[in-house]
Amino acid sequence: MFRFTYSVVLSILASVAGCASSGRPPAASVPPPPVRSGQTLDAQHGVVVSVCRIASTVGANVLRDGGNAVDAAVATAFALAVTWPEAGNIGGGGFMMVGEPSRVGQPAVHFIDYRETGPAEVKADTFAGKPTSHQLAGTPGTVRGLFTAHQTYGTKRFAWKDLVLPAAKIAEEGFVVDAALAASLNSGLARSEAFPEFRRVYGKVDGSAWKAGDRLTLPDLAATLHAIAERGPGEFYEGETASRIVAEMQSGGGLISAGDLKNYRARLREPIVGTFKGYTIFAPPPPSSGGIALLQMLNMFETLDLRADQRWSASTVHTIVEAMRRAFADRARYLGDPDYGTVPVAELVSKDHARQLASTIDPLKATSSEQVAPWAQLSETGGQTTHFSVVDVNGLAVSNTYTLEQSFGGKVVVRRAGFLLNNELGDFNPRPGQTNRNGQIGTPPNLAAGGKRPLSSMTPVIIARNGKIVLVTGSPGGRTIINTVTQVVVNRLAFGMSLRQAVDAPRLHHQWLPDGIRVERSLAEQHLQTLEGLKAMGHAIDATMPSRQGDAHSIEIDPATGRLTGVADKRIGGSAAGY
Ligand code: DON
Numbered sequence: 001m002f003r004f005t006y007s008v009v010l011s012i013l014a015s016v017a018g019c020a021s022s023g024r025p026p027a028a029s030v031p032p033p034p035v036r037s038g039q040t041l042d043a044q045h046g047v048v049v050s051v052c053r054i055a056s057t058v059g060a061n062v063l064r065d066g067g068n069a070v071d072a073a074v075a076t077a078f079a080l081a082v083t084w085p086e087a088g089n090i091g092g093g094g095f096m097m098v099g100e101p102s103r104v105g106q107p108a109v110h111f112i113d114y115r116e117t118g119p120a121e122v123k124a125d126t127f128a129g130k131p132t133s134h135q136l137a138g139t140p141g142t143v144r145g146l147f148t149a150h151q152t153y154g155t156k157r158f159a160w161k162d163l164v165l166p167a168a169k170i171a172e173e174g175f176v177v178d179a180a181l182a183a184s185l186n187s188g189l190a191r192s193e194a195f196p197e198f199r200r201v202y203g204k205v206d207g208s209a210w211k212a213g214d215r216l217t218l219p220d221l222a223a224t225l226h227a228i229a230e231r232g233p234g235e236f237y238e239g240e241t242a243s244r245i246v247a248e249m250q251s252g253g254g255l256i257s258a259g260d261l262k263n264y265r266a267r268l269r270e271p272i273v274g275t276f277k278g279y280t281i282f283a284p285p286p287p288s289s290g291g292i293a294l295l296q297m298l299n300m301f302e303t304l305d306l307r308a309d310q311r312w313s314a315s316t317v318h319t320i321v322e323a324m325r326r327a328f329a330d331r332a333r334y335l336g337d338p339d340y341g342t343v344p345v346a347e348l349v350s351k352d353h354a355r356q357l358a359s360t361i362d363p364l365k366a367t368s369s370e371q372v373a374p375w376a377q378l379s380e381t382g383g384q385t386t387h388f389s390v391v392d393v394n395g396l397a398v399s400n401t402y403t404l405e406q407s408f409g410g411k412v413v414v415r416r417a418g419f420l421l422n423n424e425l426g427d428f429n430p431r432p433g434q435t436n437r438n439g440q441i442g443t444p445p446n447l448a449a450g451g452k453r454p455l456s457s458m459t460p461v462i463i464a465r466n467g468k469i470v471l472v473t474g475s476p477g478g479r480t481i482i483n484t485v486t487q488v489v490v491n492r493l494a495f496g497m498s499l500r501q502a503v504d505a506p507r508l509h510h511q512w513l514p515d516g517i518r519v520e521r522s523l524a525e526q527h528l529q530t531l532e533g534l535k536a537m538g539h540a541i542d543a544t545m546p547s548r549q550g551d552a553h554s555i556e557i558d559p560a561t562g563r564l565t566g567v568a569d570k571r572i573g574g575s576a577a578g579y
Pocket of ligand 1: 477
């Protein structure tokens with residue numbers, strides 16, 4: 001299991017030289033193997049897969065230089081805060097799963113919850129009207145979460161500052177914009193008149209559109225990252241950066257106070273564990289809804305023998321959609337921050353509950369969403385995140401999804417600090433008691449409160465078989481995240497597609513309300529007959545047909561050889577880097 005390679009040589013050299021906590025290990029006499037990148041990458045030692053080649057390479061360099069997967073994840077996350085600003089962040093929050101391989105029994109999988117919290121003055125109806133971007137900013141968790149990851153699971157061969165500085169350097173020196181980033185920036189800037197600081201920081205000086213080959217430099221962000229590198233998370237939560245956040249809140253009518261920042265804590269929680277067809281699934285617990293919903297759906301698929309028909313038959317897709325409908329109804333009914341109410345996790349993910357839910361599925365006909373949730377009182381009436389996966393030479397795995405909620409959050413850049421704040425508090429149920437057919441939920445478990453974490457759909461997962469970690473995946477996409485991850489997992493584990501095929505395959509989404517299936521355009525193009533079959537069963541197909549759903553950067557580990565396959569989702573322009 002333990003592969004004696006370059007990094008191991010380095011780690012031995014580092015400990016002999018007594019520099020375990022003083023930064024990079026000394027250069028070894030053996031030349032380091034080159035870090036390569038590509039959309040699909042086979043690697044023997046370590047791999048990072050993210051939306052952005054520069055960030056994946058920053059992480060892969062850390063792996064190659066003797067860092068473990070957690071060290072690499074921290075460096076990748078800071079790099080993405082510079083190179084993928086619509087979602088990579090220091091002003092948002094997220095979830096990290098860390099999977100440690102074990103020689104006997106199951107891997108030890110840990111979960112770091114660095115979700116944003118509601119500022120102390122938030123009440124259940126604070127967001128019932130038309131909240132502003134400043135009001136929707138939650139107390140950010142990313143810097144504290146990454147620090148917790150580094151302190152708890154990093155090697156310490158890399159000092160904190162050595163994981164932050166590569167990002168600071170990229171921001172300071174500037175970097176070349178690629179086609180994906182140009183499109184992202186142009187779309188963010190298109191509706192940003194109300195946010196002059198955002199335009200100043202992320203717009204081109206001459207006001208023209210970004211194009212591939214341009215250079216983006218972020219001097220204020222570079223200075224903030226240098227300060228965080230030198231002074232640690234205290235800089236962000238109690239130092240000069242904290243003062244700048246508070247000043248930004250005061251000038252824009254936001255809610256985050258100095259006390260909220262000072263009191264912010266990342267939380268270590270137990271992941272949810274389930275099984276599917278001989279695999280063990282480690283998934284995020286509340287305040288993510290993703291782990292519970294994913295396991296509920298996989299449990300239903302086991303009960304219903306999803307493989308009875310082929311993958312794109314109307315009957316298979318009908319089963320998948322009906323499972324989605326039921327899992328999302330339970331999500332609305334039961335899920336919220338577990339520190340603010342009891343979430344019946346064990347009951348929800350039990351095989352018995354799945355059997356009961358599955359027994360209500362008519363194999364020939366769509367159930368109406370109102371019928372699956374008679375408890376719901378219905379009244380009349382996009383965004384971005386990013387996921388990356390890392391596996392190192394010893395098989396340590398990181399699955400990380402983090403977010404600003406919408407693309408570029410609420411477009412509030414903290415003045416003189418150069419980073420974007422999230423608008424995550426929009427994930428609370430906005431109007432107590434009001435659940436409507438458009439998908440607005442008003443149920444009690446996810447009502448807003450001070451200190452509370454809004455319910456999330458982020459679903460970073462780690463999957464093992466016979467005690468060995470074999471798959472790491474996750475995705476952005478708001479509520480579609482859960483269904484994207486479910487489809488990647490089912491494609492790979494139940495239908496035997498290669499990971500490349502499983503990630504490339506068209507995706508669809510049903511979230512209970514609104515009661516319709518949203519399909520990727522490619523699904524409509526490739527499987528028109530399936531859609532006709534679904535319509536005949538009574539399903540409504542949403543006419544929106546987005547060009548993409550999710551962005552699932554994934555890694556597979558061959559349990560026999562330990563060989564790694566990094567698969568970047570091509571939907572935006574992802575990249576795997578490794579050696
Ligand atoms: O935590 C959540 O579920 C959402 N705030 C994530 C937002 C998101 O993925 C938007 N992205 N595409």
